[in-house]
Amino acid sequence: MKPWAILLAAGQGSRLAAAADGRAKQFLHWRGAPLYWHSARAMSRSAVVAGIVFVFPQNGHAEHEERLRELHAAEDLGIPWLTAVGGEMRQDSVRNALSVLPADVRHVLIHDAARPFLTPALVRRVCEALQRGACGVIPALPVTDTIKTVADGLVTGTLPRQALMAVQTPQGFSSDLLRQAHAHARETGLSVTDDASLLEALGHSVHVVEGEAANVKITNPDDLALLQEAPALPRPCTGMGYDVHRYGPGRPMRLGGILIPAGPEVVAHSDGDVLLHALTDAVLGCAGLGDIGQHFPDKDPRFDNISSALLLDQALDMARQAGVRLCHADMTVVAQTPRLAPYREEIRKNIARLLALPPACVNLKASTEEGLGFTGRAEGIKAYAAVTAWAQDCPALVPPSPLQRDI
Structure with missing residues (x-):
């Protein structure tokens, strides 16, 4: 069975809000559509995703769901979709989305809606690794900068660059294992920045596939330049x-x-x-x-x-x-x-x-x-x-x- 995707569009985007007139980054518009819709397009065009769960903030959830219906009516994704209410933390949003997945879904992709430059090829790469038996898959790129640890404005160490990678989404998982990992995190109070860390905490191996340099996350005000429209060419x-x-x-x-x-x-x-x-x-x-x-x-x-x-x-x-x-x-x-x-x-x-x-x-x-x-x-x-x-x-x-x- 093809995996479902969870598209996380419930964050507040506090680092970008002032530069974006108070709007959360996933709802900014690029090429005529909200950022989260571009990720949904890539998922649907990959031909390996069975459906999508859109996670929207609790405040304004009904309005965002209605907007999603308008988007889908204008440009049918060709796959079913559901919505879930976001939680206080990213982990809560993922857990809420897992609860509305169809019961027979064996694998799930987790993607940040603020990564609108996702390509169908990357989606397929992650799904292929899941089909080969991996219980967790992340796309990543080698780090090109020297990374140092710092405390109180002083360098405390230099990390070996050859062992470091910058991790992206979508990340793919066995849905049963991901539910177990989220339950464990809730019981132990574990807080992480990505879902792969939850599987790592349970001792499961997470496989790495090649990411994409263009698959950047809109995070800081400077990133808004990536959304500026180039002059239209014939x-x-x-x-x-x-x-x-x-x-x-x-x-x-x-x-x-x-x-x-x-x-x-x-x-x-x-x-x-x-x-x-x-x-x-x-x-x-x-x-x-x-x-x-x-x-x-x-x-x-x-x-x-x-x-x-x-x-x-x-x-x-x-x-x-x-x-x-x-x-x-x-x-x-x-x-x-x-x-x-x-x-x-x-x-x-x-x-x-x-x-x-x-x-x-x-x-x-x-x-x-x-x-x-x-x-x-x-x-x-x-x-x-x-x-x-x-x-x-x-x-x-x-x-x-x-x-x-x-x-």
Whole structure:
């Protein structure tokens, strides 16, 4: 069975509160979502976590749980989640979360919500060690600084750096052993800073896996610089379109906005330009805006015999509003008849004009299917289009709430 994760988001973050306008660090926003949500994303994307328990402060717990529902509604994690009430100490919060875990959970991950840069790869590394039989697993990195013990402003000793490691979360455990360790700590009054120390106190071995340098914990005011947004860079995106039209009494054949006098008529609701329809679908795909049927349904009388160039223009405008700028288009028309070679350059240049691209950035190919299929039997025509574009970074998937305020 896959482990569940416990996401600790109940701390007060006193060292950071003044610089963060009194807010606990786990509720600060980065890239449109609270820090704890970024950790939840990494857990869900690892494909090795079965569910998550979010631990929120007792004060405001209901509001934080409602916010969690909003986040999940906007971006489904794909795994179940529960909430638990935080305690006075970190150990109390973990113990409360263990009490709400499903009874059959054999392993559990404990992660600090103030480590938002967690990656799915690290989650998998910890879980793999648990699957190999480890009862406790921690990610850690070698210490690079010289570490000294100090008392009253004086050095009392220098620790051997080669034997030291800086420990991170998530830490993985046998859930039964972790419950026993927490019970022992409660009985003896043992207070520790991580859960691995509780297993160590019972004499159990804790295995170490490689941590991640980027998996830092937001702790001090200087750490807020890590949450500052870098200027958004364009990202490449592609869109693919396909369309087909049947030959028969209907519209004169047009391809790429160019009339093809030698071509058979096509059955269509609009002007039947199969190439511009495929291109329109590709443009919409680039911007993640669905398909041509959603925006221009063939049952709508407004689009009866409409120019496909107008539909393409509207799709281009929608893509521009979404921050998408086309830079290249590659198209293929598949038909047994007519021969398209005499029209190829005229079509290509007209499409370049419609897309506002240099002709060198538009490519058009024509092919037959050697007598195979409906196109080979000259029963119809089809077209493929692939467009490449630059897009601004995706907008935040998470809607704002009364609890959300940017740094």
